[in-house]
Amino acid sequence: MAETTRDAVASGERVPTVIADDLHIVYRVVAGRQKGNATAALRRIVKRQPSGRVREVHAVRGVSFTAYRGEAIGLIGSNGSGKSTLLRAIAGLLPPESGKVYTDGQPSLLGVNAALMNDLTGERNVVLGGLAMGMSREQIKQRYQGIVDFSGINEKGDFITLPMRTYSSGMAARLRFSIAAAKDHDVLMIDEALATGDKKFQKRSEARIRELRTEAGTVFLVSHRNRSIRDTCDRVLWLEKGELVMDGPTDEVLRAYEAETSA
Amino acid sequence: MSETTHERATSAAPPGSGEHLSAAELAARHGLTVSGARPSLPQYVRQLWGRRHFILAFSQAKLTAQYSQAKMGQIWQVLTPLLNAFVYFLIFGLLLQGRGGMNNAEYVPFLVIGVFLFTFTQQSVMSGVKAIPGNLGLVRALHFPRASLPLSFVLQQLQQLLYSTVVILVVLIGFGHYPGWTWLLVIPALALQLVFNSGLALVFARWGAAVPDLAQLMPFVLRTVMYASGVLFPIQMVAEKADAPGWLADIMLLNPISVFMELVRHATITDGPHHGDLSGYFWLFAAGYALLAFVGGFLYFWKAEERYGRG
Known part of the structure; x- marks a missing residue:
């Protein structure tokens, strides 16, 4: 499947889909204990500055790269190295402190967790999640059965009409x-963090990810399992402390990364 | 961490191909756009309209989830505001005798309408303040016009108010106020208040996103507004007691909160001595407030669209 996309690319000029240009991302976190009363709040508002307690976390520091159509790019690095932050910035969900991200169309993160509500039935969550991702009511209606079947929720009885809080974590x-x-x-x-559920479901979801890959122009994958990076990606970005340590073909970068982490 | 020793030892491969184009030029050549840039106003309105089903579904979901853990479930939608009004009746109606000479038949509907309509605006403001900070997960995971959130929460409050109107209806009829043609005026009055509240929620959503501490401060501000707007007692009575000049009471009566309340009260309580004719100016003011708040609030919120979700 990767071959077909690569052929298309080889025939002409490589088409960039995502360009990151000296990208910096800074989180501002209100940390530590704080006087929680109204007068303290008023003082902070009058000063127009959430004083003192705000700490800055410089999560991505000057990352530049260009991704092309047909590429599958893996992101590796230790916990807290800025991988997820970088993805969110590419999706336009985190505003950059400086630098820019240019994209072709609207990149999207795979995930709807935040839109779902545990107190609602699985049924309503399917609709709510679909709408939150920008699907139309008709699209959801068409795919509803497919979603439910794929999840396998109803294999053990009619769970889809129960609130999600009654589900096991795997379900x-x-x-x-x-x-x-x-x-x-x-x-x-x-x-x-998708590799959840039982063996059978993992297999099914990996297959679905491969399917999505062929449909999408460019794929970014964050993973801590080198095997799944090797299976799916042809290029790897290695991030450490928010900086791009290495950018190159999968084998090369993974070899360097493995040498580093095993040391 | 062991990585520190190895900092940048294997230097990064040069990104991209051999072309000597700057990132911006390359992007322009292939028609790439800046990710997360603020859409133009017409685009924004179109995107928002495209998300109308999400806005509605999200508000209904929130409303359902709100009391789903309670044993009595959705009955609390009606019971909570009713108990609220009852407490105010005990204190202001009976204990402090702050009813300005109204008998029960006039005062109780006056109070219930005041409390419910004020709650509508109050909760709209509060949910506006929390719209972004309370849904950071959503804002950071999915793409949608951020105005969907405050608007959705105001719709949730509207549905809450519709439950409350059941109580208002019972109280009105219970105290001998029977439906007439003027009752229809309640619909445009509430519609205008909805528009006004949406604008207010948008403004407070931007403020709340910048300074989450507003969530701690706003209850005090809103309580002050409540006492100054004639929710629990007629403003004229207080002004007379305090020997304030008459024009001051008139100005206080024209604040947005009391304008919407007075419109609904005069439309439904038709035979009390305190509820005679209402100047037509009130409708003008209501429409003006609604328009001003919504247009201003929408523009103000949109101006910071690309910045929500930080911090």
């Missing part, structure tokens, strides 16, 4: 993935 994770994976994307970004 809930399966439904969330099924909803998220129901939409097609131009530039798709996958943060791989």
